[in-house]
Amino acid sequence: MTGSWRYVAAATTIVLLSAIWYVWWVLTGAGPVAIGFLFMPLVMAVGGLAIRDLRRSVPLAPAGRRFWRPVEICAYLFAAGFALLAAEAFRIGPELPSMPPAAAALICSGVLLAMWGVASVPLGVTSRYERGKQWLDRAIALLGCSAVLWHFGIAPMVLAPEPWTVSALTILLLACAFAAGSITKVSYIAGGPVDRSAMRLVASTGLCAAGVALLSVIGGYEGAVPAQALCMPLSGLLLALAARRQRAAAKASVRPGNVWLPYLAVLAVDVPVADVLFRPEHWGPGAWEGRLIVLVAVVVTALVAVRQYVVFRENTRLLREKQASEARLRHEATHDPLTGLANRALFRQWLDEALTSGDATVLLVDLDDFKTVNDSLGHDVGDGLLVGFAGALCEAAGLDGSVARLAGDEFAVLITDADRGAAVAERVMAATAAPISSHRLLVHVSAGLATAPAGTAASQLLRDADAAMYAAKQRGKANWVRYAAGMEQPAQAHARLGGDLRRALDDGEFRLFYQPIIGLADGRIIGVEALVRWFHPERGLVPPIEFIPAAERTGLIVPLGRWVLREACRQAAEWLAEFGPDALNKVAPNVSVLQLHDPDFVTDVRAALADHGLGPDRLVLELTESAVLRGQRVLRVLHELHDMGVRLALDDFGTGESSLSLLRSFPASIVKLDKSFVDGIELDEPGTAAADARQAVARAVVQLAGALGLDTVAEGIENQEQADRLHRLGYTVGQGYHLGRPVSAEEMTARFAAQRSAAAAA
Ligand code: C2E
Ligand code: CA
Ligand code: CA
Numbered sequence: 001m002t003g004s005w006r007y008v009a010a011a012t013t014i015v016l017l018s019a020i021w022y023v024w025w026v027l028t029g030a031g032p033v034a035i036g037f038l039f040m041p042l043v044m045a046v047g048g049l050a051i052r053d054l055r056r057s058v059p060l061a062p063a064g065r066r067f068w069r070p071v072e073i074c075a076y077l078f079a080a081g082f083a084l085l086a087a088e089a090f091r092i093g094p095e096l097p098s099m100p101p102a103a104a105a106l107i108c109s110g111v112l113l114a115m116w117g118v119a120s121v122p123l124g125v126t127s128r129y130e131r132g133k134q135w136l137d138r139a140i141a142l143l144g145c146s147a148v149l150w151h152f153g154i155a156p157m158v159l160a161p162e163p164w165t166v167s168a169l170t171i172l173l174l175a176c177a178f179a180a181g182s183i184t185k186v187s188y189i190a191g192g193p194v195d196r197s198a199m200r201l202v203a204s205t206g207l208c209a210a211g212v213a214l215l216s217v218i219g220g221y222e223g224a225v226p227a228q229a230l231c232m233p234l235s236g237l238l239l240a241l242a243a244r245r246q247r248a249a250a251k252a253s254v255r256p257g258n259v260w261l262p263y264l265a266v267l268a269v270d271v272p273v274a275d276v277l278f279r280p281e282h283w284g285p286g287a288w289e290g291r292l293i294v295l296v297a298v299v300v301t302a303l304v305a306v307r308q309y310v311v312f313r314e315n316t317r318l319l320r321e322k323q324a325s326e327a328r329l330r331h332e333a334t335h336d337p338l339t340g341l342a343n344r345a346l347f348r349q350w351l352d353e354a355l356t357s358g359d360a361t362v363l364l365v366d367l368d369d370f371k372t373v374n375d376s377l378g379h380d381v382g383d384g385l386l387v388g389f390a391g392a393l394c395e396a397a398g399l400d401g402s403v404a405r406l407a408g409d410e411f412a413v414l415i416t417d418a419d420r421g422a423a424v425a426e427r428v429m430a431a432t433a434a435p436i437s438s439h440r441l442l443v444h445v446s447a448g449l450a451t452a453p454a455g456t457a458a459s460q461l462l463r464d465a466d467a468a469m470y471a472a473k474q475r476g477k478a479n480w481v482r483y484a485a486g487m488e489q490p491a492q493a494h495a496r497l498g499g500d501l502r503r504a505l506d507d508g509e510f511r512l513f514y515q516p517i518i519g520l521a522d523g524r525i526i527g528v529e530a531l532v533r534w535f536h537p538e539r540g541l542v543p544p545i546e547f548i549p550a551a552e553r554t555g556l557i558v559p560l561g562r563w564v565l566r567e568a569c570r571q572a573a574e575w576l577a578e579f580g581p582d583a584l585n586k587v588a589p590n591v592s593v594l595q596l597h598d599p600d601f602v603t604d605v606r607a608a609l610a611d612h613g614l615g616p617d618r619l620v621l622e623l624t625e626s627a628v629l630r631g632q633r634v635l636r637v638l639h640e641l642h643d644m645g646v647r648l649a650l651d652d653f654g655t656g657e658s659s660l661s662l663l664r665s666f667p668a669s670i671v672k673l674d675k676s677f678v679d680g681i682e683l684d685e686p687g688t689a690a691a692d693a694r695q696a697v698a699r700a701v702v703q704l705a706g707a708l709g710l711d712t713v714a715e716g717i718e719n720q721e722q723a724d725r726l727h728r729l730g731y732t733v734g735q736g737y738h739l740g741r742p743v744s745a746e747e748m749t750a751r752f753a754a755q756r757s758a759a760a761a762a
Contacts, residue, residue, distance in 0.1 A: 262304065450468055468484075498553070515529045
């Protein structure tokens with residue numbers, strides 16, 4: 001038997017013994033009555049020891065200790081007080097003892113201590129409102145309980161023709177107050193250091209006292225003995241059980257306070273009120289007890305009214321808060337948090353409504369190259385740009401349309417008057433002519449305009465506008481297009497392409513073709529440019545122009561470019577092994593700007609070279625001007641590559657806007673004169689402005705490159721005259737169909753072999 005059960009068993013034994021003694025006494029009338037007074041001090045001592053054992057052996061929270069300690073002392077005080085009473089009982093013999101003042105003092109202080117313990121148990125609620133409401137509830141419950149205990153228990157004793165001694169009355173009064181106070185308190189403990197059931201057991205000891213009162217009032221002398229022998233010892237057992245209960249208490253669970261108690265208390269107070277009402281003896285001039293009960297009833301009613309008012313006010317506040325948060329949620333669900341514009345869901349709603357009552361026009365607007373801005377300048381700048389553009393778009397839409405942000409960089413305007421569509425589109429284009437946002441960025445947008453008659457599905461209208469927008473992008477961006485039938489076909493094909501690419505990369509449908517880069521003086525192969533090809537199982541050979549843009553948009557260019565880089569290095573190493581170190585000087589794959597943003601790019605390049613044993617000086621990375629003009633991060637990557645010994649070539653040179661200034665900041669080794677300056681350069685048409693300009697650019701580029709110590713390659717040479725003219729201008733290296741078309745690796749191998757045998761023959 002564990003320690004705690006031992007105390008329960010001991011207390012139970014005492015209670016049983018006292019009951020047996022009482023039965024025996026009633027039946028035989030033998031022996032001194034004083035024996036009946038012995039059980040109470042014994043059982044109380046056991047109760048105190050049970051709590052002591054609990055405090056010693058269980059780690060209690062400080063608040064728990066603050067409760068159990070006073071209760072334990074209370075038990076000892078009771079034991080001592082009732083021991084004095086028993087001694088008095090033995091002293092005066094067969095008479096019933098009256099409570100000696102010392103005993104009464106001990107017992108009263110015990111009850112006061114226990115009250116203190118109960119009062120110090122924290123309720124576990126924090127909000128001011130909850131605390132206030134609980135005080136009201138507890139006051140109501142306390143008054144209700146007390147009114148009943150008082151009216152039916154104590155008042156009859158006080159008003160009896162032979163009133164009880166003051167000390168006995170005080171004890172009862174306190175015990176009742178303790179019971180009422182702790183019962184109401186225990187109903188509101190939200191969970192905490194003191195187990196609720198344990199506290200309920202402790203509170204019930206107060207009810208034992210009330211039981212004693214009742215028995216004594218009803219029974220007089222006959223009642224006082226059973227009260228002592230039967231009722232009082234139970235309280236010791238209750239304490240032992242409470243200690244046992246606390247020990248077994250699992251982790252405190254949190255639960256809301258008792259909702260019904262105040263209402264029960266109101267009903268309870270009605271019982272003595274009704275009693276007063278129907279018993280005329282309560283009405284007389286001296287019947288202060290009746291008036292007291294009515295007064296308590298009035299106070300309880302007033303408290304209930306106050307409580308209702310407080311709850312009502314709180315409910316109103318909560319309702320207001322709820323409405324506000326609902327409105328906020330509604331707004332959040334239908335608006336874009338960044339720009340504050342309507343979101344796609346709300347736009348769809350507008351569109352559905354518009355299409356039920358008439359025709360509707362949608363302008364779909366998409367920022368060109370937003371992804372690159374975001375990647376190169378960072379998300380904060382990107383966000384700023386979106387917010388700035390949203391403002392510009394709203395201004396441009398004016399009263400003619402409602403603006404929404406559908407996704408990332410995709411906006412839409414719902415235009416109610418179809419005739420105003422073109423005007424809105426023009427204003428949107430004009431709005432992007434000036435720099436946007438605090439970063440003064442220049443953005444271009446592509447837009448698609450579509451109108452649908454009433455009854456059309458909103459999704460159909462959006463698809464049309466999307467097709468028109470796609471057409472606008474195809475036409476070179478920064479413009480708008482009105483939807484026409486059949487426009488969706490390229491857009492659909494394009495959407496399919498994105499999915500196809502991923503699969504193609506997994507299935508190994510890509511191949512590299514190689515175009516020789518030739519010395520113009522002797523026709524020898526100096527290097528090769530690697531150009532990717534897609535051998536589509538159904539469409540056959542797909543040129544890069546048709547899928548590189550899609551690969552860039554989907555981000556697939558990064559893994560694809562990684563493959564190109566590795567394959568080019570592998571192939572170059574193979575040729576060098578087969579044809580010797582002089583067979584080719586360099587291999588030149590193309591690199592997309594997105595690859596430069598890939599944090600692993602430099603590592604990938606280093607690994608591709610190392611894995612195939614290729615020297616970094618054999619690798620040339622071809623970059624376009626727009627790619628290298630992408631901020632500090634990219635520039636750092638380029639310098640890192642340059643420091644590794646990898647050479648960088650500026651592709652399509654001369655077509656960009658800032659070619660010349662670029663050459664100073666950028667660690668390029670090679671410039672590739674764009675094909676557009678080579679086209680027609682051989683035509684001797686002095687006086688033709690176009691021919692003069694081309695020659696001037698070609699000459700300027702070669703001179704500038706020479707001054708800066710850069711190599712040059714002239715691209716797109718299609719005949720011997722062009723080759724000669726460029727050679728005369730100072731170009732020593734060229735590339736073009738005339739010198740060699742891009743061919744498969746096998747054909748290129750054959751060409752190397754031919755060059756080797758030609759050299760051997762010479
Ligand atoms: P690019 O880098 O300017 O490549 C030169 C393009 O001009 C190649 O087209 C080539 O076949 C073509 N070309 C060469 N000589 C002549 C000529 O004498 N006349 C004419 N009319 N064209 C000539 P291709 O292979 O279709 O590539 C087109 C573009 O696709 C390339 O332009 C390059 O920007 C891109 N590209 C190709 N392969 C890759 C790759 O692996 N990665 C990346 N990021 N881009 C690639
Ligand atoms: Ca190139
Ligand atoms: Ca080029």
